[in-house]
Amino acid sequence: MTxxxxxxxxxxxxxxxxxxxxxxxxxxxxxxxxxxxxxxxLRFEGLRLLPVAVRLARALIAAGQDLLMVWPDAGAAALARRDAEDLKEVILDFNQLKRAKSDAPDTRLLLAVNPSPADYEEFQALCENHAGVVLMLNGRLEDAAVGIGSVARERRKGFVASWQQAYWLQPLEGGALMRCFPDDWRLYRQDPDGYRQLEVLPDRPDPDTTAALLAGEDPDSIKQQLSGVDRFLDGLRN
Incomplete structure (x- = not known):
C-alpha cells in the first residue's frame, strides 16, 4: 500500500x-x-448513460479509433441511433453483431455499453469471437457468478477477472474512489473544505478496506479482528 x-x-x-x-x-x-x-x-447514481456513451464514441473516433458501438438489446441500440445519426452505421445490438458475417477478423475497437449479468453468456461469446480490443462502459458483470452452479460460477469468475480497469470514478459516503490508467487507485476523503487524497493503492480496495481507511482505521487490523471472530464462530459450530 502506497x-x-x-x-x-x-x-x-x-x-x-x-x-x-x-x-x-x-x-x-x-x-x-x-x-x-x-x-x-462512472458510478454515479442516476447517470444518463446514453449521452455519455455517444460522447465517448465520438471522441474515440475523433482520436483515430476505428470503432463499433454495441448495446445489449435492440431498444437501446435504436435509441442510440436516433440520438446520434452520425454514428448509426457503427451502432449495433448484441444480436446484430452476432449475425454479422465477415471474411476477415474484425479488429475494430468494440465499445460495449452497460452489459449486465443477464447478458453474460452472449457478451462472453461476443468478446471471445472479437479480434480487436473490447472497451466495456459501465459494465455490471460483478454479480454474474451469483446463484449458479460451482463449475459455471468459477468459469464466470474467470471471465470477470480477465477485465482490466482503464477508468473508475465512484462517489462514496464520505469520499470517492478513482483509477485512471496507468495510475494506481486513489481514495479520497471528503473534508469540509473539499476532497483530499487519502491513500494510493495498487489494486482496487474491497468495501471493508475502503470503509476502514475512510474511518481512519487500520484495515489490516480490522481484517484480523474479523478473522478471529470467524474462527470463534467456527469453533462454536464444531
Whole structure:
C-alpha cells in the first residue's frame, strides 16, 4: 500500500471533466498493448448513460479509433441511433453483431455499453469471437457468478477477472474512489473544505478496506479482528 504522501491527482470537477479523463485513460489503455479487455466506469447514481456513451464514441473516433458501438438489446441500440445519426452505421445490438458475417477478423475497437449479468453468456461469446480490443462502459458483470452452479460460477469468475480497469470514478459516503490508467487507485476523503487524497493503492480496495481507511482505521487490523471472530464462530459450530 502506497502512503498518502504520494503525488496528488485532483478529482474531476464535473461530469464533462470526468468524461475527458475517462477518454484519455481509455486511449492510453487501448494503445498500451497490455490486454484486450478494458473497462471504464462512472458510478454515479442516476447517470444518463446514453449521452455519455455517444460522447465517448465520438471522441474515440475523433482520436483515430476505428470503432463499433454495441448495446445489449435492440431498444437501446435504436435509441442510440436516433440520438446520434452520425454514428448509426457503427451502432449495433448484441444480436446484430452476432449475425454479422465477415471474411476477415474484425479488429475494430468494440465499445460495449452497460452489459449486465443477464447478458453474460452472449457478451462472453461476443468478446471471445472479437479480434480487436473490447472497451466495456459501465459494465455490471460483478454479480454474474451469483446463484449458479460451482463449475459455471468459477468459469464466470474467470471471465470477470480477465477485465482490466482503464477508468473508475465512484462517489462514496464520505469520499470517492478513482483509477485512471496507468495510475494506481486513489481514495479520497471528503473534508469540509473539499476532497483530499487519502491513500494510493495498487489494486482496487474491497468495501471493508475502503470503509476502514475512510474511518481512519487500520484495515489490516480490522481484517484480523474479523478473522478471529470467524474462527470463534467456527469453533462454536464444531
Amino acid at each position: 502512503q498518502s504522501d504520494a503525488p496528488c491527482f485532483a478529482l474531476p470537477a464535473d461530469l464533462l471533466a470526468a468524461e475527458e479523463a475517462m477518454l484519455q485513460a481509455a486511449l492510453a489503455a487501448v494503445g498500451s498493448g497490455d490486454g484486450q479487455r478494458w473497462s471504464a466506469s
